[in-house]
Amino acid sequence: MASPANPKPVDVTRLKTVCSACSLRELCLPAGLDSAALAEVDRLVNRRRHVKRGDYLYHAGGALQALYAIRSGFMKSCVLHEDGREQVAGFHMMGDLMGMDAISTARHMCDAVALEDTEVCEIPFAYLEQLSRELPSLQHHFHRMMSREIVRDYGVMLLLGSMKAEERLAAFLLNLSQRFAARGYSSSEFNLRMTREEIGSYLGLKLETISRVLSRFQEDGLISVRHKHVKITDLAALRALIGRAPCQ
Amino acid sequence: MASPANPKPVDVTRLKTVCSACSLRELCLPAGLDSAALAEVDRLVNRRRHVKRGDYLYHAGGALQALYAIRSGFMKSCVLHEDGREQVAGFHMMGDLMGMDAISTARHMCDAVALEDTEVCEIPFAYLEQLSRELPSLQHHFHRMMSREIVRDYGVMLLLGSMKAEERLAAFLLNLSQRFAARGYSSSEFNLRMTREEIGSYLGLKLETISRVLSRFQEDGLISVRHKHVKITDLAALRALIGRAPCQ
DNA sequence: CAACGACTTTGACCTAGGTCAAAAACGATT
DNA sequence: AATCGTTTTTGACCTAGGTCAAAGTCGTTG
Numbered sequence: 433m434a435s436p437a438n439p440k441p442v443d444v445t446r447l448k449t450v451c452s453a454c455s456l457r458e459l460c461l462p463a464g465l466d467s468a469a470l471a472e473v474d475r476l477v478n479r480r481r482h483v484k485r486g487d488y489l490y491h492a493g494g495a496l497q498a499l500y501a502i503r504s505g506f507m508k509s510c511v512l513h514e515d516g517r518e519q520v521a522g523f524h525m526m527g528d529l530m531g532m533d534a535i536s537t538a539r540h541m542c543d544a545v546a547l548e549d550t551e552v553c554e555i556p557f558a559y560l561e562q563l564s565r566e567l568p569s570l571q572h573h574f575h576r577m578m579s580r581e582i583v584r585d586y587g588v589m590l591l592l593g594s595m596k597a598e599e600r601l602a603a604f605l606l607n608l609s610q611r612f613a614a615r616g617y618s619s620s621e622f623n624l625r626m627t628r629e630e631i632g633s634y635l636g637l638k639l640e641t642i643s644r645v646l647s648r649f650q651e652d653g654l655i656s657v658r659h660k661h662v663k664i665t666d667l668a669a670l671r672a673l674i675g676r677a678p679c680q
Numbered sequence: 681m682a683s684p685a686n687p688k689p690v691d692v693t694r695l696k697t698v699c700s701a702c703s704l705r706e707l708c709l710p711a712g713l714d715s716a717a718l719a720e721v722d723r724l725v726n727r728r729r730h731v732k733r734g735d736y737l738y739h740a741g742g743a744l745q746a747l748y749a750i751r752s753g754f755m756k757s758c759v760l761h762e763d764g765r766e767q768v769a770g771f772h773m774m775g776d777l778m779g780m781d782a783i784s785t786a787r788h789m790c791d792a793v794a795l796e797d798t799e800v801c802e803i804p805f806a807y808l809e810q811l812s813r814e815l816p817s818l819q820h821h822f823h824r825m826m827s828r829e830i831v832r833d834y835g836v837m838l839l840l841g842s843m844k845a846e847e848r849l850a851a852f853l854l855n856l857s858q859r860f861a862a863r864g865y866s867s868s869e870f871n872l873r874m875t876r877e878e879i880g881s882y883l884g885l886k887l888e889t890i891s892r893v894l895s896r897f898q899e900d901g902l903i904s905v906r907h908k909h910v911k912i913t914d915l916a917a918l919r920a921l922i923g924r925a926p927c928q
Numbered sequence: 929c930a931a932c933g934a935c936t937t938t939g940a941c942c943t944a945g946g947t948c949a950a951a952a953a954c955g956a957t958t
Numbered sequence: 959a960a961t962c963g964t965t966t967t968t969g970a971c972c973t974a975g976g977t978c979a980a981a982g983t984c985g986t987t988g
Contacts, residue, residue: 511834511835511837513838513842514923515923517838517842518842519837519838520841521834521837521838532827532830533827533830533831533834534827535823535824535826535827536824536825536827536830536831537831541831541834542834561816561819561820561823562816564813564819565812565813565814565816565819566813568810568813571809572809575783576783576784577784578780578783578823578826578827578830579780579781579782579784579826580784581830582780582781582826582830582833583784583789585830585833585834585836585837586759586767586769586781586789586790586833587759588833588837589759589767589769589833589836589840590765590767590769592840592841593767593881593882593883594761594765594766594767594881594884596975597974597975627935627936628935628936628937633841633842634841635841636840636841636884637975637976638975638976639935639936640936640937640938640975640976640977640978641974641975641976642936643936643937643938644937644938646937647937659935659936659983659984675762675763844944844945845944845945875964875965875966876965876967877965885945885946886945886946887965887966888945888946888947888966888967888968889945889946890966891966891967891968892945892967892968894967895967895968907953907954907965907966
């Protein structure tokens with residue numbers, strides 16, 4: 433079970449934690465760096481920030497100061513339409529890098545909101561560019577992370593553009609499952625940090641549809657859901673749902 | 681009107697054209713570089729490639745060799761689902777940079793197909809990384825281009841996730857219009873290079889819906905369409921379509 | 929522990945867009 | 959100019975998912 437950030441108020445040893453000693457080292461920005469490079473990156477990532485549940489890490493329109501690597505917690509990013517409609521563009525967890533949308537115009541193009549108390553490492557962007565000119569491995573890994581975001585986005589387009597409700601939700605659950613697994617948590621049992629409405633927004637569906645499809649999955653023995661808690665009971669069947677082409 | 685690549689077979693002077701003399705200089709990778717940097721980039725971009733209508737620039741799964749800047753022509757990129765479903769992830773024209781999805785895994789994650797005869801400049805990726813370590817302005821602009829792709833993708837998510845058919849198509853036409861304008865072509869009159877089916881795939885709709893909505897726009901006096909030729913006759917009304925929130 | 933608000937579930941009904949089918953229009957080729 | 963294949967248009971009908979409404983469940987706070 434993913435436990436939330438340690439509730440102890442301020443722990444000096446933890447505040448001093450650096451990339452080189454971080455358990456997310458191999459998932460996060462410094463993945464694959466040698467120890468010399470890692471020491472440099474320790475200096476790059478100099479500040480932590482706590483974002484309380486419901487609070488914003490940054491707002492659309494705000495100036496780019498830094499990129500943010502999530503240390504613990506859970507966030508969503510939302511694109512806004514002028515008329516107030518909002519589209520969840522992604523859910524982010526430990527090791528994920530946020531804020532890359534802002535590099536283009538030096539202003540954030542989406543909101544980042546904490547879905548539970550979250551701790552992030554601040555990565556001053558100007559300094560990251562400078563350092564990545566000196567450290568080819570850092571440079572390359574940063575490029576890989578931006579590219580990975582593009583690939584992820586393509587996956588979401590595929591989801592939104594050509595899958596039906598059941599497939600979308602199956603893909604969503606499998607994606608969460610796999611990301612939890614990659615972080616050492618259970619791949620079969622986890623808590624959803626977001627509401628049905630937020631899942632719906634992400635998947636281009638209404639919250640009632642999410643609720644109904646989850647119920648149907650449960651009836652069919654694919655999962656068991658109780659509120660935010662999900663247990664995948666038939667992984668193969670869930671995978672089969674998105675594999676086959678029911679249309680055409 | 682955008683004229684296709686010169687049909688003369690091989691023109692040596694054109695083959696020798698370099699970034700510093702390219703009319704797309706300010707849209708493309710070298711945007712904003714000083715003349716010293718530009719001279720370096722001239723050496724970086726050493727090869728051209730012609731892709732005939734219907735041919736692939738690269739395939740999903742293929743190894744990343746280079747990024748590609750479009751000099752002339754028109755392309756689409758498609759994400760593939762294992763079951764054969766395909767989702768058009770984007771349409772690309774002169775000055776656009778393609779292939780950034782491949783940096784993440786060193787393999788392309790989508791297909792790139794020419795919708796008309798297209799000429800691209802090959803940008804060897806390893807060399808681009810090397811050069812951008814030496815030229816901060818190139819480095820920064822490259823980052824901006826990757827970020828711009830992420831922002832574009834967020835826009836597509838908004839489109840697919842929370843807009844209805846008419847809004848999607850209006851947004852699509854306005855986007856094309858604006859991109860043609862940025863390249864010195866008419867913003868109000870242009871040829872669609874893609875089929876109704878490809879538009880539909882991009883917008884998460886069926887080709888019949890595209891056809892119907894285009895006809896409706898024409899009846900309402902927003903545009904006039906004849907096959908691939910589109911003329912925007914009421915820009916304001918088209919804009920108004922995506923501005924207001926008809927639902928909720 | 930009562931009460932409130934936020935979230936979820938479920939049912940009944942409706943509609944935007946999908947599906948199927950047929951005809952028309954085009955463009956490339958002979 | 960005739961033919962073929964591709965693309966587009968339009969109509970008739972259908973269904974997945976949206977909408978509206980009501981009841982149930984939870985966590986939080988006084």
